[in-house]
Amino acid sequence: TKQFGVRPDCVAGHSLGEITAAHLAGILTLPDAALLVTTRAQLMDTLPTTGAMTALQATPDEVHPLIEDHAGQVSVAAVNSPTSLVISGDHGAVEAVTAHFQDMGRKTTALQTSGAFHSPHLDALLPELAATAETLTYQPPRIPLITATADPGDELLTPHYWAHQARHHVDxxxxxxxxxxHGTTTYLELGPDNTLTTLTHHNLP
Incomplete structure (x- = not known):
């Protein structure tokens, strides 16, 4: 965007996109961001093929009791809007939760993924991801990186955040x-499609 004279007042990202945003913010150099992305991708390639992810037309309050019924097998991977979220985990548990909302006439969409991202399936991968995150250099952001935490402080400059970011749900x-x-009035999505642009309209006044 620099060549067009565009400079963002702040940046944000969704899951993997938050690493891109961290580079654009100046927290991670390009080599460090690329190393974190590729390490994360290589580890995720080792996830069991028994995982599944499904987008649901539901609220977190509706989903959480069902998640508790399948503790350790499925979790909320992303809350994208007030009535749109993604669950992730063991195929059977994901199917059971999905069936509940299908019976209610809610829209459900199975995601075509290679594993159950942002789920308990990633727990075993975190130590190796953390080891890579420990080797990176973190600089204070030149551009604010906005996260789900109102004031993340120095959290964004810690290896722990960037290792566990792959496991925690995306809000x-x-x-x-x-x-x-934060005062944002104009939103520009950089990505292969307009998925977040569509969701953003549901999250703003």
């Missing part, structure tokens, strides 16, 4: 809210 609804309260 895009809260990220959008924080962008709004």
């Amino acid at each position: 895009y609804q809260q990220i959008t809210h924080n962008l709004h309260t």
